[in-house]
Amino acid sequence: MTDRIVAVDLGGTQVRAALCDREGQILKRAAQPANATEGVAAVFARIVASVREVAGDQLRVRGIGVGAPGPLDPWRGVILQAPNLPGMTDFPMKARLEKELGAPAFVGNDANLAALGEHRHGAGQGVAHMIYMTISTGIGGGIIADNQLYLGWRGFAGEVGHQTLDAYGPRCNCGNVGCLEALAAGPALVRYARDALRGGRDSKLRAQVGLHLDQLTGAMIAQAARAGDGLAREIYERAGFFIGLGMTNLLHNFDTELFVLGGGVAIHAWDLLYPPMLAALDKYAMPSMRHGVRVAPAQLGDDAGLLGAAAWVNEQMINDK
Amino acid sequence: MTDRIVAVDLGGTQVRAALCDREGQILKRAAQPANATEGVAAVFARIVASVREVAGDQLRVRGIGVGAPGPLDPWRGVILQAPNLPGMTDFPMKARLEKELGAPAFVGNDANLAALGEHRHGAGQGVAHMIYMTISTGIGGGIIADNQLYLGWRGFAGEVGHQTLDAYGPRCNCGNVGCLEALAAGPALVRYARDALRGGRDSKLRAQVGLHLDQLTGAMIAQAARAGDGLAREIYERAGFFIGLGMTNLLHNFDTELFVLGGGVAIHAWDLLYPPMLAALDKYAMPSMRHGVRVAPAQLGDDAGLLGAAAWVNEQMINDK
Numbered sequence A, B: 001m002t003d004r005i006v007a008v009d010l011g012g013t014q015v016r017a018a019l020c021d022r023e024g025q026i027l028k029r030a031a032q033p034a035n036a037t038e039g040v041a042a043v044f045a046r047i048v049a050s051v052r053e054v055a056g057d058q059l060r061v062r063g064i065g066v067g068a069p070g071p072l073d074p075w076r077g078v079i080l081q082a083p084n085l086p087g088m089t090d091f092p093m094k095a096r097l098e099k100e101l102g103a104p105a106f107v108g109n110d111a112n113l114a115a116l117g118e119h120r121h122g123a124g125q126g127v128a129h130m131i132y133m134t135i136s137t138g139i140g141g142g143i144i145a146d147n148q149l150y151l152g153w154r155g156f157a158g159e160v161g162h163q164t165l166d167a168y169g170p171r172c173n174c175g176n177v178g179c180l181e182a183l184a185a186g187p188a189l190v191r192y193a194r195d196a197l198r199g200g201r202d203s204k205l206r207a208q209v210g211l212h213l214d215q216l217t218g219a220m221i222a223q224a225a226r227a228g229d230g231l232a233r234e235i236y237e238r239a240g241f242f243i244g245l246g247m248t249n250l251l252h253n254f255d256t257e258l259f260v261l262g263g264g265v266a267i268h269a270w271d272l273l274y275p276p277m278l279a280a281l282d283k284y285a286m287p288s289m290r291h292g293v294r295v296a297p298a299q300l301g302d303d304a305g306l307l308g309a310a311a312w313v314n315e316q317m318i319n320d321k
Helices: A040-054 A091-103 A110-121 A180-184 A186-198 A206-210 A218-226 A231-252 A264-268 A271-283 A303-320 B042-055 B093-101 B110-121 B180-184 B184-200 B204-209 B218-226 B230-254 B264-268 B272-284 B303-320
Strands: A005-011 A012-021 A026-033 A064-069 A079-082 A089-091 A103-110 A128-136 A139-145 A258-264 A294-297 B004-009 B014-022 B026-032 B063-068 B077-080 B089-091 B105-108 B131-137 B139-145 B258-262 B293-295
Touching: A005 A180, A005 A303, A012 A040, A012 A303, A012 B105, A012 B264, A026 A040, A026 A303, A064 A091, A079 A091, A089 A206, A091 A103, A091 A180, A103 A110, A103 A264, A103 A303, A110 A128, A110 A139, A110 A258, A110 B230, A128 A231, A128 A264, A128 B139, A139 A180, A180 A231, A186 A206, A186 A218, A186 A264, A186 B264, A206 A218, A206 A231, A206 B105, A218 A231, A218 A264, A218 A271, A231 A258, A231 A271, A231 B230, A258 A264, A271 A294, A271 B004, B004 B042, B004 B303, B014 B042, B014 B303, B026 B042, B026 B303, B042 B093, B042 B293, B063 B093, B063 B110, B063 B303, B077 B093, B093 B105, B105 B110, B105 B303, B110 B131, B110 B139, B110 B258, B131 B230, B131 B264, B139 B180, B180 B184, B184 B204, B184 B218, B184 B230, B184 B264, B184 B303, B204 B218, B218 B230, B218 B264, B230 B258, B230 B272, B258 B264, B264 B272
Parallel strands: A005 A064, A064 A103, A128 A258, A258 A294, B004 B063, B063 B105, B131 B258, B258 B293
Antiparallel strands: A005 A012, A012 A026, A079 A089, A128 A139, B004 B014, B014 B026, B077 B089, B131 B139
């Protein structure tokens, strides 16, 4: 029997698929726009087409793994609700894929599977306890405990971006108040810069965007910070501070050995974020718990979720036996 | 072979011991002052004497379980550092007890073992995922995941009181900033009342303590709150709000099914704390994660730690086989 697995990353804008082997090598890739507004049937058809594109029509694969956003049931493989995929509510992805493609299918939360990917094939190899955080438009993550993905009661665990760090802070998209995501994800950094510029704050960023504050991006702020701009530096120092506080909370709750940080904001501004986040962890974590804990950048980039989905298939199939 | 177990609760002020059966019944008890200032050897002698007092000199028991404060290694049974027990640093409690008493001994964090006790014999029976929080002079806890005590990398997990909820809030004893413990444990409530009275705030509490603000207690504040005093009500509402936010963070990270709250503050002021903490959980938790989650008072009082220590012995001995 083949040991090939098809991994699918179902995003709000793109459907990506990859043919993977057991060692975490990607042998073939496919990507197409999700065109989510066309509805659930169209998105599902695109997933099926992507799988066939990398695996061939014969589809001689061990199984199919799908990473999807939002709350989902990782045991039954049902997507309960998918932000950015209108209508994908209580969608039995596992059953539908198995029926359509005749191969075993498994579904997991995208950030959870990225955590698994980094653990099995990336920055987390060799440690038993790891927490992955992805910092980009939002902040998600996954917990590895005793080498396994920690799922919790219904499989929703690891929403590390939605912990309150500032009870009097801004409301988060999730409804919670002062969440890490509302304080340190990409949009929060841009919003902070915009508010400061609107308030008359002096910065190199003003010359760059003029009156078009809506054109401000995280990359511009990072560039300005590296050029020594005070406002831009403050923004990354503040974000790093909150990420470090978030890691401290997670450390105190989970007693992990390693934090792996991925996502566009973390990876592209690692030089700016690492010093303040490490300073916060050093200052605020209990010394006995801080001792020996490492913080590392993710290694797999956008492939973390795909490789995690493939690992998830392999390991669920062993568990099912 | 007997199925009796001796459980010991090693506190900063008291050493308590209990002879337990497998069903969680306490058959005999002993307690003596810890007199911690007399040093480690004296405290250890008192533990041994307490064990003999409940188990008899023949000591026909299956094993001995000890709950102790502070960071400890629950696998090796070494107390790394015990606040309130001067000199008890890197103390090999398990090895010392086994040598002295000739019976298998196991050691766990006191709040972790109380969580285990409530899960096996108290409010958490029948659920696979539970988080226990004890709210008294400090805030500690324990995580039950898939029916097991979640220990983490080094056995330090479950420090639920030491999560930052207010990044700009008061410094905590642990060194962290704006921790749940610094905002909602007993001393935080008294401090808040004292500061308000000192600031000239009107309250029934003023008539009670006059100029002797140091005589203010949590019980007084609770009584005043029940009598409708505005300041006192505000204090419990604020504490409940922060406890609810803390539960929200834990829910988002662990996806638990049940919160069990114990400790003097939670139990004696349940009527005052429950409405605001539930309101915060309802308002701030993601609806998909909030759904079906219950919050209940602890059932075992001071016996939770003893019964948890006994359960710990039974289950570790099975694991060791």
